[in-house]
Amino acid sequence: MADNYPQPLLVDTNALVARSLARAGVDRMFGVVGIPVTGLANRAVAHGIRFIAFHNEQSAGYAASAYGYLTGRPGILLTVSGPGCVHGLAGLSNALANAWPMVLISGSSDQRDVGRGDFQELDQIAAVKPFSKFSVKATNITQIPSCVFQVLDHAGSGRPGGCYLDLPSDVLHQTVTEAEAEKLLIDAEKERKQEGVKIVSNSEIEKAVSLLRKAERPLIVFGKGAAIARAENSLKKLVETTGIPFLPTPMGKGLLPDTHELAATAARSLAIGKCDVALVVGARLNWLLHFGDPPKWSKDVSFILVDICEEEIELRKPCLGLVGDAKEVVEMINKEIKEDPFCLGKSHPWVEAISKKSKENVLKMEAQLAKDVVPFNFLTPMRIIRDAIVGMGSPAPIVVSEGANTMDVGRAVLVQTEPRTRLDAGTWGTMGVGLGYCIAAAVASPDRLVVAVEGDSGFGFSAMEVETLVRYELPVVVIVFNNGGVYGGDRRDPEEITGPYKDDPAPTSFVPGAAYHTLIEAFGGKGYLVGTPEELKSALAESFAARKPAVINVTIDPYAGAESGRLQHKN
Ligand code: ADP
Ligand code: MG
Numbered sequence: 253m254a255d256n257y258p259q260p261l262l263v264d265t266n267a268l269v270a271r272s273l274a275r276a277g278v279d280r281m282f283g284v285v286g287i288p289v290t291g292l293a294n295r296a297v298a299h300g301i302r303f304i305a306f307h308n309e310q311s312a313g314y315a316a317s318a319y320g321y322l323t324g325r326p327g328i329l330l331t332v333s334g335p336g337c338v339h340g341l342a343g344l345s346n347a348l349a350n351a352w353p354m355v356l357i358s359g360s361s362d363q364r365d366v367g368r369g370d371f372q373e374l375d376q377i378a379a380v381k382p383f384s385k386f387s388v389k390a391t392n393i394t395q396i397p398s399c400v401f402q403v404l405d406h407a408g409s410g411r412p413g414g415c416y417l418d419l420p421s422d423v424l425h426q427t428v429t430e431a432e433a434e435k436l437l438i439d440a441e442k443e444r445k446q447e448g449v450k451i452v453s454n455s456e457i458e459k460a461v462s463l464l465r466k467a468e469r470p471l472i473v474f475g476k477g478a479a480i481a482r483a484e485n486s487l488k489k490l491v492e493t494t495g496i497p498f499l500p501t502p503m504g505k506g507l508l509p510d511t512h513e514l515a516a517t518a519a520r521s522l523a524i525g526k527c528d529v530a531l532v533v534g535a536r537l538n539w540l541l542h543f544g545d546p547p548k549w550s551k552d553v554s555f556i557l558v559d560i561c562e563e564e565i566e567l568r569k570p571c572l573g574l575v576g577d578a579k580e581v582v583e584m585i586n587k588e589i590k591e592d593p594f595c596l597g598k599s600h601p602w603v604e605a606i607s608k609k610s611k612e613n614v615l616k617m618e619a620q621l622a623k624d625v626v627p628f629n630f631l632t633p634m635r636i637i638r639d640a641i642v643g644m645g646s647p648a649p650i651v652v653s654e655g656a657n658t659m660d661v662g663r664a665v666l667v668q669t670e671p672r673t674r675l676d677a678g679t680w681g682t683m684g685v686g687l688g689y690c691i692a693a694a695v696a697s698p699d700r701l702v703v704a705v706e707g708d709s710g711f712g713f714s715a716m717e718v719e720t721l722v723r724y725e726l727p728v729v730v731i732v733f734n735n736g737g738v739y740g741g742d743r744r745d746p747e748e749i750t751g752p753y754k755d756d757p758a759p760t761s762f763v764p765g766a767a768y769h770t771l772i773e774a775f776g777g778k779g780y781l782v783g784t785p786e787e788l789k790s791a792l793a794e795s796f797a798a799r800k801p802a803v804i805n806v807t808i809d810p811y812a813g814a815e816s817g818r819l820q821h822k823n
Contacts, residue, residue: 261430265393265423268433269357270295272400273328275437280304280319280695282312282688283330284339287371288359288421293330304695304724306688309336311714313343313356314688315695317414318675320353322650322696324480326407326415327353333360333421334372337379343688345383347414349680351477351561353407354414356380362422363391380416387416393426397440410447411561412480449560452574452581454588459572460531460556461588464494467529467554469602471516473541474578475501476678477534477559481578484508484671487533489586495596497606499523501535502676506648506668518617519609524549526605531585533558534578537568538679544568558582621665624785629812630661630733633788637705637731638666640792647700648673649796650693654686655707657740657813658733662705673700684713687730691717694726701799704730708762709738715771721801722775729795731804732768737761741810769805783807 263271269292273281281303285293293303306312309331319327327347331340337358347354361370380387386406390399403415428436464470474487484507491498491508497516498508508515516523524530524542530553537544537555544555555570558581565573574581596603621635641649648670653662654677668674675689686706693702704711711732721728735741742749742758749758769779780791782804795802 262427263430263433264291264425264427265390265396265419266291266295268393268396268428268436269400269419270299270301271433272397272437272440274299274301275441276401276404277325278328278404281328281330282306282315282319282692283328284309284312284332284336285330286332286336288424289330289332289357289419292357292359292419292424296330302695303330304691304720306691306720307716308714309339310342310684311688311691311717313340313354314346314682314685314714315343315692316356317343317347317350317352317354318685318689318692319696320347320407320412321350321476321480321675322672322693324408324482325353326355326404327692329354329356331356331358332372333358333376334374336372337374337376341380341383344380344414344416346678346680346682346685347412348383348385349682350678351411351413352480353412355403355407355417356384356414357417357419359424360389360418360420363420364422376416376418383414384416385413387418389418389420390423391420393423393428394436397437398443401440401444405444405446408446410449411564449577450562450575452576452584454584456572456574457581457584457588460574460585463529463554463556463572464496464531465594469526469528470494470496470596471523471527471530472496472498472533473501473504473530473535474498474507474533475504475535478578478582479504479507479534479672481534481560482671483533483579483582486579486582486586490582490589493586493589493593493595495598495600495603497523497603501540502663503674503678504535505663506673507671509669510667511669513607514603516606516610518613519606521548522609523606526550527553529554529556531556531558532570533582534560536564536679540679617664626784627809628783628806629809630657631665632785633733633806633808634661634665634705636785636788637703637792640789640796641703642667644701644796646670647697649701649703650675650697652676652686652689652693652702652704653706654683654710655733656738658705658707658710661813666705683710686710687714687717687720690728690730691720691724691726694728701796702726702728704728706730706732707738708732708734708736708766708768711768712762715768718772718777718801718803719775722772722777726801727799729792729802729804730772731806733808734766734768734805735808735812736764736766736810740808740813764810765807767805769803772801772803778802780804781807
């Protein structure tokens, strides 16, 4: 009977989530499928969203967080319920710590079975609470568009961060008619709103400019908040019109080229130790900047903080806080300076002092780097990698870096000339981010080569994702600094090696000579084992030109290097 009448076209929750995401401009999704979200991944693909399927939600979550940072739009992680959501917390918490926009979407138990020991049951809303800016459970299909837009808008506005959307499996199976779906979407679109950001007043801008103008030793510091705001051109103008030296944080590197004549990177201790006014743009005065405290900073330094987050400014109590988007605030500063321009000039004593110290330090470092040390220390292969990366020109490769020594040496030696081309362990010092970040970078910037320079420990956290690289044919070259462990080798004092398990390998060591390059060969990727400058140069030349997934396993002397200067006292 019913067949005689046209049936209304039905839309299920999976399709409505995918459609809402696509309508909001989401174009990529990272995750691991399974019950109850496989249909959602398939629907997302059908709605034009590229779904990158991982082996582990942890890596996929790191990818989503980095994708959010690189694009300035929330990266999406899709996971199954219970343990999938718990693995996803790694990415969510990483997004929160780094202030990167991300949304975790997890399936969850059927609402009727909650509390009865359902399959993968967990109170996921409670689990995500410490790690999310905002979370919501959709309890009915009619809430879907509104919930999707809310998590995206909270994640991407104000101080970016991770948000969570919970999709119970019973809701995933509900349907509405096509007409109802469209109405729900349109109504929810009308209600979308961004978090309001207080915008700095003109008098505050005038005060900032006056402080900078009167300063004897001004410094401009910028970080990943400036990167996410895409403030590079405004910052370049500010630096070049005023002649004030600048210092990027590790991921701020590249907003202005490291090779810029006003870069104070190689004179960091002098710059932060002696500056009298520091304009800090989108960077927190946390451990990475020694909390802004003496003795690293002068006790008399006046901080001008530019941050989108008012609480951040309240926390740090700077001399002057400018709340707002980094790019907008720096543009306002530029406009104010234009009224009455000033420029320190090359012969200004402060500029000269920074420049002189930088040149001295660079010469010292280059003298170290010039030696070919075999078996490899950290410096020799890092120099060879730096030269190969610089040789790629523009668009510059995105560098992913993690590890202890490998990251520290890499930060000092590798050169960043373009914005948002460095991803590292970040605010949280998160290890295991490497492969996820590589995949995010390759997907976010298809025109760029991605080069990971990782310790063997960092690589091991997510090494199976090399299969993901091969499957999606991503132009990623992973260089593993293989020193046989965390820090490398057995570094215990002889008196520490005692007790019934004294013959076990040291907690810091892995199998010596691990053949990491063969992992990617298992999936059809290219592996290289190198131990000399010639072998490394040839592997880099071949893999960079091929732009295909590769792992270069670099044998490093297990006893070369030591823990980061900033953290040594904690270990
Ligand atoms: P870094 O590690 O480079 O020092 P942080 O992550 O510590 O950077 O600091 C980034 C800061 O930038 C955060 O306090 C965040 O609130 C802020 N931020 C994020 N987006 C913006 C933006 N668009 N404009 C200004 N500040 C921003
Ligand atoms: Mg190691």
